[in-house]
Amino acid sequence: MLNRLSTGKSWYKHFQYEEGRDKPGDVRNIMLVVATLIASVTFQAGVNPPGGVWQDNDNGHHAGRAIYASQSAAYYVFLISNTFALSASVLVIISLTHRFPFHFEIVIATVSMIVTYGSAIFAVTPDESVRFRYVIAAASVPFILRCLIQLFNIVFKK
Numbered sequence: 001m002l003n004r005l006s007t008g009k010s011w012y013k014h015f016q017y018e019e020g021r022d023k024p025g026d027v028r029n030i031m032l033v034v035a036t037l038i039a040s041v042t043f044q045a046g047v048n049p050p051g052g053v054w055q056d057n058d059n060g061h062h063a064g065r066a067i068y069a070s071q072s073a074a075y076y077v078f079l080i081s082n083t084f085a086l087s088a089s090v091l092v093i094i095s096l097t098h099r100f101p102f103h104f105e106i107v108i109a110t111v112s113m114i115v116t117y118g119s120a121i122f123a124v125t126p127d128e129s130v131r132f133r134y135v136i137a138a139a140s141v142p143f144i145l146r147c148l149i150q151l152f153n154i155v156f157k158k
Contacts, residue, residue: 028096035092042086043113047120050078066124079121080138086117088142095146114139 017027051067061070069075090110097106121135 031092032096035089035096038085038089039093039110039113042082042089043117045082046079046086046117049075049121049124053124062126064124065126069124069126075125076134079125079135083117083121083135083138084141086114087139090114091142091146 049066049068053064053066054061055063057063061067066075068078090113094107094110097103100106118135118139122132125132
């Protein structure tokens with residue numbers, strides 16, 4: 001390994017997935033850890049937006065609303081991207097835990113987490129700063145893409 005670092009060869013190739021070398025269970029566990037970390041970070045960013053929330057009702061803003069929302073375009077990009085990442089990571093978690101014991105409970109917990117996320121972003125986002133239909137669309141994109149991929153595989157596999 002040290003030899004690779006000193007010669008300038010691709011050191012990261014050693015860490016990439018290799019079908020014959022890596023066990024599927026280990027790969028699934030790593031993907032679950034990564035998806036869980038992404039879900040945790042994106043959930044926290046939605047519940048507690050960057051910059052925090054206004055603490056008072058002075059100067060035309062309302063207490064409890066995201067400070068970052070005063071920069072409408074930037075906040076909009078943040079909200080859509082964050083929602084997309086949370087939704088994709090939840091899809092990975094649900095997919096990788098399929099047929100696990102307590103899978104139904106995992107689905108209930110993740111759906112509840114998404115509902116909590118949605119209510120939190122609705123609470124801190126001023127009504128005029130974002131169109132929530134785009135946030136809902138961003139949340140559904142990973143699920144729709146996965147369904148389309150599955151449908152494509154079924155149709156063209158025959």
